[in-house]
Amino acid sequence: MRASFVSTEVVNGLRRNVSMTIAMILTTAISLTLLGSGLVVVRKVDQAQDSLRQAADVVVYLNDQVSAEDSACQQQTCSGLRAELEQASGVRSVKYLSRQQVYERAIEKFDNRPELREIARPEALPAAMWVELGDTVDPAAIQQQFGDSPGVANIDNQSDFVRSLVGKLNDVRDGTFLIAALQAFAALLLISNTIQLSAFNRRTETGIMRLVGASRWYTQLPFLLEAMVSGIIGSLVAVGLLVVIKEAFLDGLMKPLSGTGLLTPVSYADIAFVSPILVLVAAVVSGLTGYLTLRLYVRI
């Protein structure tokens, strides 16, 4: 098979049908951008769930007085609370963090936010008990039981927060995938339609090819490659769009979350992870659509 002949046919085919080709590339690109966004969300949710497992399930913040006067947690209020928490049902471990230790953790987390590190002072932060719960335990029960205990300022149920965050992200993912699927359907129809048009435009050539004994592959390959090339260009545009979305919107949107340690910003590593998947999906789906169209609708 002559590669130069096939490649010339592909380029000519794409050029002759330029408006349809552009439509095909853009539709594929939008569909794959949505698919890529969904995949990034899945990755972020996985990472958030990992950090959920690492974080304490419930954090009991101590009031100012205890935080200031009992940094070693030896007085009755603090040590009593600690003992009670340790004995409460479902509690796996309790870890006390003094004001200074909470501050050090915070400084660590604010690593990339110098302005917060500047203003953070140990005195402004409460000492805390980090309580790890068993899998089946409802964090709200601890909240209820110890919410009014002496020395307690407030109880932060982190798993609830993470769970609702993960739930929202999963909704975003599902929505994105749904739109991606609809868009992909439009892209498939466009690919199929473009191939039919392309085959119609070149019916004289393909007719002659058949008559002089060109093999089915020789006749079909240019059309198939046309679909795949458009699909792959579409996937590359989608990767570009993901980069633009990250730079223009997501970086700004996710900056406030960067200190929480739950959701890390979307990085180029995330985009690099999904890019090959997008290119592969584009190549396979457009190739398959092209092949089926040629088999079903076009006599070559």
Add this chain to the structure above:
Amino acid sequence: MIRLEHVSKTYKTLARPALDDVSVSVDKGEFVFLIGPSGSGKSTFLQLLLREEVPTRGRVIVADWNVAKLPRRRVPKLRQRVGCVFQDFRLLNNKTVFENVAFALEVIGKPRHTIRKVVPEVLQLVGLDGKADRMPAELSGGEQQRVAIARAFVNRPLVLMCDEPTGNLDPDTSQDIMLLLERINRTGTTLIMATHDHSIVDSMRRRVVELSEGRVIRDDARGVYGVGR
């Protein structure tokens, strides 16, 4: 070279068969005119040889291949051995004369050095040397048909099938095309030509197979167009 044995072809949309129990045998190197009015089955006859259609009954043998039983992937091999020329030339208008002829070799994967050698030779054979860079639109009808014949012949087929090749040409040009086809026939290529052109058939005195309503009604070794009518 070509054998049709009790071949019938029926179409669902037609009341009578397009071909009805046709048996014809053509030897290697023969020149055969296929004549008959429109709808007599000439085109179906030619389409069966190319496996554009398969017979409803009977056997079609071309160069030792049982055409109807040929697996799909072998059909291109058959078509490489059977060249075709049509009334409407079927040239690619965006390609030069050279490119049009080269196209037939490119699409069956012939190497470039072969194409560069063979195409000028066949252009000379059909009388188009010096016109390799012309576009089809710059040529006369007769010259365009010569390009089409060059394209059909460039791969040296065993059989050349011509479907009304002079149908769009004036009598003088038609005569030139017939001389060219005769020259090609003399190289040993079997030639089957469907035509309505009385004067050509009468002047060439070659074998004539006449079809009427799908049946062979005459098969003369050195026939004329109008005998018996």
